[in-house]
Amino acid sequence: MTKPFNPAIRDFLDGRIWLRMHTPFTSEEIDALIDAGHIQIIKGIESKPSFLNQKRHLCNRCENEDSSRFTTFHCAKCEGPCTYCRQCLKMGRVSSCTELIVWNGEKPQYPTNHTIAWQGTLTPYQQKASDELTDSQNKRVSHLIYAVCGSGKTEILFPPIHKLLTEGKRVCIAAPRVDVILELEPRLRSAFPNTKIEAVYGGSKPTMEASQLVLATTHQLYRFLHAFDAVFVDEADAFPYKADATLQKAVKKAVKPGSPVHYVTATPSDKLLSEMKKTGVVSIINRRYHGHPLPIPKFIPLWNYEKQIRKGKLPRKLIDWTKQRLANKEPFLIFFHHIGLMEEAEPLFQLIDPRIRSVHAAHPDRKEHVQALRNKELPGLLTTTILERGITIPNVQVAVIGAEQQIFDKGALIQIGGRVGRSADYPTGDFILFHNGITYAMDEAKTEIDKLNKGGVRT
Amino acid sequence: MNCLLCEQRLASIPSWKSLLAVEKTSLICENCSKSFERVDIKEEGDVIDQITSIYTYNGAMREYLHQYKFLQDVALAGVFANELRSELARKDAIVVPIPMHPQKKIERTFAHVEEMLASARIPFKDLLIKTNTEVMGEKTREERLSMRNLFAIKPGSTIHNTTYILVDDIYTTGTTLRHAASVLKEAGAKRVEAITLIRAEK
Ligand SMILES: [Zn+2]
Ligand SMILES: [Zn+2]
Ligand SMILES: [Zn+2]
Numbered sequence: 001m002t003k004p005f006n007p008a009i010r011d012f013l014d015g016r017i018w019l020r021m022h023t024p025f026t027s028e029e030i031d032a033l034i035d036a037g038h039i040q041i042i043k044g045i046e047s048k049p050s051f052l053n054q055k056r057h058l059c060n061r062c063e064n065e066d067s068s069r070f071t072t073f074h075c076a077k078c079e080g081p082c083t084y085c086r087q088c089l090k091m092g093r094v095s096s097c098t099e100l101i102v103w104n105g106e107k108p109q110y111p112t113n114h115t116i117a118w119q120g121t122l123t124p125y126q127q128k129a130s131d132e133l134t135d136s137q138n139k140r141v142s143h144l145i146y147a148v149c150g151s152g153k154t155e156i157l158f159p160p161i162h163k164l165l166t167e168g169k170r171v172c173i174a175a176p177r178v179d180v181i182l183e184l185e186p187r188l189r190s191a192f193p194n195t196k197i198e199a200v201y202g203g204s205k206p207t208m209e210a211s212q213l214v215l216a217t218t219h220q221l222y223r224f225l226h227a228f229d230a231v232f233v234d235e236a237d238a239f240p241y242k243a244d245a246t247l248q249k250a251v252k253k254a255v256k257p258g259s260p261v262h263y264v265t266a267t268p269s270d271k272l273l274s275e276m277k278k279t280g281v282v283s284i285i286n287r288r289y290h291g292h293p294l295p296i297p298k299f300i301p302l303w304n305y306e307k308q309i310r311k312g313k314l315p316r317k318l319i320d321w322t323k324q325r326l327a328n329k330e331p332f333l334i335f336f337h338h339i340g341l342m343e344e345a346e347p348l349f350q351l352i353d354p355r356i357r358s359v360h361a362a363h364p365d366r367k368e369h370v371q372a373l374r375n376k377e378l379p380g381l382l383t384t385t386i387l388e389r390g391i392t393i394p395n396v397q398v399a400v401i402g403a404e405q406q407i408f409d410k411g412a413l414i415q416i417g418g419r420v421g422r423s424a425d426y427p428t429g430d431f432i433l434f435h436n437g438i439t440y441a442m443d444e445a446k447t448e449i450d451k452l453n454k455g456g457v458r459t
Numbered sequence: 460m461n462c463l464l465c466e467q468r469l470a471s472i473p474s475w476k477s478l479l480a481v482e483k484t485s486l487i488c489e490n491c492s493k494s495f496e497r498v499d500i501k502e503e504g505d506v507i508d509q510i511t512s513i514y515t516y517n518g519a520m521r522e523y524l525h526q527y528k529f530l531q532d533v534a535l536a537g538v539f540a541n542e543l544r545s546e547l548a549r550k551d552a553i554v555v556p557i558p559m560h561p562q563k564k565i566e567r568t569f570a571h572v573e574e575m576l577a578s579a580r581i582p583f584k585d586l587l588i589k590t591n592t593e594v595m596g597e598k599t600r601e602e603r604l605s606m607r608n609l610f611a612i613k614p615g616s617t618i619h620n621t622t623y624i625l626v627d628d629i630y631t632t633g634t635t636l637r638h639a640a641s642v643l644k645e646a647g648a649k650r651v652e653a654i655t656l657i658r659a660e661k
Contacts, residue, residue: 068460071534077568086534093531095568 011210013103015227017061019092020099038105044098045083059085061094062222063249087246088222108210114165118158118191126156129283134160142280145264148452149418152289153264157232158191169229172214176241180390181215221250228255235389236263237411267411286452292427293453295420297446302434314348322352325397331373332380332397335416337405342382358382389415395426403433403442413445462488463534486538494519498658507640508650512630512658513542520657528571537578539656544579546654552622554583572626586616587639609638618646630655
């Protein structure tokens with residue numbers, strides 16, 4: 001007979017890898033469960049000797065192995081050289097003398113009774129992709145949903161997620177950006193009203209219950225281990241995920257061994273596409289749910305725009321475009337490649353309309369400004385690429401200033417254009433690329449959109 | 460190498476100063492450097508003969524201190540190495556860091572002021588010990604002023620009739636530094652100056 005324990009500890013720790021000293025429980029409770037063998041201790045950093053007295057380190061939380069992301073110092077606690085991981089530092093430092101814990105006891109049982117309250121119907125394209133995804137999940141094979149912006153890709157996930165939940169399985173939807181998680185959360189809560197759902201992102205408060213459906217930024221998956229029967233990665237081509245090997249590892253360690261990782265994106269990288277064709281299954285949707293074509297980008301030269309803005313002068317073409325949107329009462333987004341330039345342009349735009357605001361990743365009022373644009377309290381926003389995806393505003397018109405800049409690669413441009421014409425009531429709109437020279441990325445984006453509209457896809 | 464604060468790639472062109480080892484190569488990018496605001500205060504006083512503060516306590520600095528001290532990112536100890544060195548290296552004096560209570564140091568795993576000096580390669584002497592664990596911020600001004608001295612001379616150390624420079628990360632009310640300075644002076648120091656990285660608003 002094992003001693004009874006606080007089930008909240010099991011529910012919290014199941015599938016997580018956590019700092020021993022930073023749980024929301026008392027250290028006595030944790031210590032007792034360690035003694036009873038229900039909680040296992042894992043060393044924070046694994047260090048192995050390598051050549052020339054150098055050491056190779058591995059962080060057992062984020063699985064980072066990049067030597068430039070470790071720092072070694074003389075530690076006053078363990079009284080010797082101590083190495084810590086800078087990759088996952090913001091989640092509480094993991095060093096050589098830090099202990100991580102995982103739940104090693106009896107697993108919690110997840111309920112099998114779940115309602116799906118979503119009232120819509122899937123188009124035949126969506127239905128087909130959804131069925132194919134369910135089939136892959138049954139076979140435990142990875143699946144890629146390659147679906148154009150505005151094809152309703154979240155809804156495609158509802159039936160397979162519902163099926164997993166009713167089997168008592170645990171599911172995660174992960175996205176590189178917190179904005180995407182914040183947009184998904186209310187939609188999933190209303191689609192699955194009886195399911196324990198938890199949204200996990202930097203600054204979110206952990207719930208003490210066994211959440212069966214977890215929405216998480218890919219960063220937060222550093223703190224999960226063998227937790228899920230399936231992970232769906234939304235916007236798998238977005239920064240920082242696509243450029244960060246540790247985030248890709250984090251997703252793979254968050255699923256249970258042998259369980260699949262699925263991907264959903266409008267702009268898969270060539271690497272992901274070819275990998276999935278080799279080892280998984282790909283479903284393609286090149287139609288928006290309302291059946292209208294994707295907006296084609298229009299290239300408009302805006303020579304020396306940067307110099308002019310820095311001198312306090314907004315180019316005429318920009319003023320005219322903005323005034324036209326205001327006159328038509330159409331909400332608009334104007335994308336910039338650089339925060340500094342955007343902030344210099346902001347007061348110039350405010351001369352046209354004082355309500356125009358700007359947002360970027362670290363902007364304190366970012367959420368509020370986007371909401372105000374939705375509520376039509378603001379006529380338009382200047383933004384960095386932070387709003388390139390995951391945002392739906394009916395009748396929004398889009399312009400990019402400096403489309404030739406490196407940050408606007410093909411994927412980013414297609415995503416930005418994907419904001420336009422999403423609703424059935426307003427299926428078209430402006431998608432302007434103001435530029436100081438046409439780049440390959442701009443041409444490629446236009447070619448791919450043309451091809452998708454003609455029913456073709458990239459192969 | 461990447462900027463220690465924002466992870467942008469650092470331009471790899473070393474300056475002539477870093478080549479001649481006059482200056483440590485910067486650990487942060489130009490953008491992050493620009494986000495810190497110089498204040499360059501120099502004040503004369505009686506307990507502390509001269510006090511110098513280098514930066515204001517703006518948002519970027521608050522974030523830096525949070526990451527360095529609270530998130531325990533020891534790698535950030537060297538971010539202001541050049542600035543501290545240009546204030547300290549040329550002086551013919553004994554540098555004394557404001558100490559941490561031993562228990563607190565074990566909790567943080569490092570002494571933040573000493574690490575800053577060490578990574579700027581500024582020689583220093585541990586001459587003071589902390590006699591009291593209570594946190595300054597929890598006290599009213601009256602309580603703080605009436606407290607007996609926070610520091611004592613480390614047993615076995617001798618204080619000479621020369622100049623000492625106290626170093627701390629942040630100057631708020633000055634109480635900490637005044638206590639440390641008066642202990643040094645009572646023990647025979649001729650002159651006590653102080654340098655803090657940051658000057659906070661009172
Ligand atoms: Zn790590
Ligand atoms: Zn240690
Ligand atoms: Zn930087």
